[in-house]
Amino acid sequence: MEIIVLLILLATGYFFGQRAEKKHFKSIIEREKAHLHFPVVTMRTPPAIAQHELNAELVAGNAVISIDFFKKFVASLKMLFGGRVTQYESLLDRARREALLRMKEQAALKNAFVVMNARVETASISKNSKRRNSVGAIEVLAYGTAISLGKKIQR
C-alpha cells in the first residue's frame, strides 16, 4: 500500500515537475535573448560620462522555485552515496536566471542602461524548519544598482 502511494507521488512529481522545468527553461532562454543587450556587471564604480549626471537606484529580482517529489526522492538517494546532485542544480540554475531576469526587467522599466555591482544570494525555504536536510523550495535574490542618465551637465 505504502509503495503504491509512493509510486503515485513519484509519477505526479515526475510528470508535473519535468513539464514545469521544460517550460521554464524555454521561457528563460527566450527572455534572456530579448534582454541580451542590457548589461549586468559586478563592477562597483560607474563609468564616467562627461555630459550627464547619473542616477543610481536599487533594483532587485526575486524567484522562489519549489522542488517536486520526484527530484526530492532521487536527491535524497543521491545523498546516501554522494556526488553531483543534478536535481538541485537545475533548480538553482532556474531560480538564479529567473531572479536576474526579473532584476533586468525592473531596471529596464527605470530606463537604466546598466546594472552595476550585481549580487546574487540564495536561501532555502523549508517546509518544516525543525527538520534538518529538508528543502521545500529555494529562493534566489538578485540585486544591484541600476544606473540611468540624469540631467545634462551645463557648462
Place this chain on the structure above:
Amino acid sequence: MRYTPVQPPEGINVIDEHPLKSFFILTVGTIGVLLVVVAVLGLAADYLVKYIPVEYEQNLFSKESVYLMPFATDKSEEGLQTKQYLQNLVDELHAVAGEEYAGHHFQVEIADDYEANAFAVPGGHIVVTKGLFSSIESENGLSMILAHEMAHHYERHPLRSTGRGLVVSLFLLTVLGADGSSFLQGFLGNTASITNLAFSRQQEADSDVFASDLLMKFYGHASGAAEFFQYVESEEGSIGEVPSFLSTHPATEDRISNLIELENQHAGDKKPLPNFLNNYAASASEQEEQ
C-alpha cells in the same frame, strides 16, 4: 571597456541527462546494497542468538513484561481449566521432545481473539487464540499446533526474529536518522521487511517438520497433523491468496499436501478434545457472532 552581448551556452550548470536514468541507477543500487547489508546483518544476528542462554531469554521476556498483557488468559473457571489443560499437554509433549531441549520451559496463554491463530512469543510463551479451538477437531490437531509453536522455541525462532528485527532497524536508524517519518525510511523499511519474510517462511516449514515428528513420537501416529491447515484453507478460499514471497507463512496447499501424505502413511485413532474445551470453543464462537 566594451560590452559584447553573448548568450552563454547551455549545459554548464545543468547537464542534459534524462532524469529517470539516475532515478533507476540509484533505486536499484540502494535496494541492492540494502538487501545485501540486511541479509548479512540478519545472518549474523541469527548466528549469534543461539548463544543467548534460554534462562536469560526467559528473564528478559518474563511473564510480567508489558507486551504480554494483551495475551493474558481470562480468569473465568473455563478459562483457567483450559489453560491448565493446554499447559499439561505442552509439558507432556516437551517430555518426549528429547534431551537437547531440556532447558526450555513453556507458559501457555489464551488470547481473547476469535480468529484462529497461535504464536510463539520470546521467553517460552505460547499464545493461542480462543478462535483456535473451533478450528480443530481432536487433541491430536491441537498437539500439532502446540508442537509447532514449541518447535519455534526449540529453534529459538522468536528470539532470532526479534534479534534480527532489532539489528536491522538499528541499521536503518543509523543510516537514515531517527526521525522515522521520512518517506525514504518507509520505502527502505518495506524493502527490508520483505527480505525478513523469506527467513520467516523457512522457519515455518522447519517447524512443521519438527512438529509432525513430535506428534509421531507422542501418539505413535500422525493423524490430525493437517487438521488446522485444512481449516485455514477452507477459510482462505474466500479471501484470496497472498503471493508466497509476500507472506510470512508458506502456501497452505504446500503444507497440507506434505502433512496429509504423512497422515496417510502413519494413520491412527485420534483422541477427542475434552468436553469443557468444546464448551469454551462454543462460547467463544457465540461471542464472536454477537
